[in-house]
Amino acid sequence: MTTAQGYEIILGTLKEGSERGGALPDTDRKPDPWESAMQATVECLSWRGAWDNLERRHTEDELGETIYSEFPVHSRSAITTAHTLLDRGIVTQDELKAKMDRIRARLERA
Template sequence: MRSGPYEILLHTLEPGSRRESTLPELDRKPDPWESSMQATCECLSWRGTWDNLERRHTEDALGETIYHDFPVRTRSVVVTAHALMDRGLITPEELRAKMALVRARFNRE
């Protein structure tokens, strides 16, 4: 895998994960985190930080290149983090720290 600021994102792909290849796998009720992610993206657009059309184009471009191996349903979150790092709104270190806090919280539950 590549190194650099996006390494934190690339390492979130679980071993054995695969990209969905058929429509039945895509036709399901979203997990709660997916709905929250969509709401976050809507807020970023509403506040002028990241336009929805620009986000969709970015998801298409990065989803078919750097994040090709990620399941389709998870791409929006890694692409959003990627774009926020590109814009200097978060650093890889901040993202790594936040991910560690979330993982710790889920391990306690």
């Protein structure tokens, strides 16, 4: 069961003027490296019994079409995974924010 509203830490990542969801993603587009890593992560969660793939897909559909509909379609697996980890108390919003800040700083240095 997912919360009925989005998490501010997640919603705050959608920048004004960014690509919006709604349309189906370009099927000829090559996935970004983070997308491949994300797919591997969710496969491991399923393999270890932490989050079944069918449950994940239902969650992605539910949240991607409602709360996080403004996000690009190709990012929704990451967004809904973060949402679920927050729902389950596996990470807190403060922990997620700290990790996101570290990643942004690393990317800015690159």
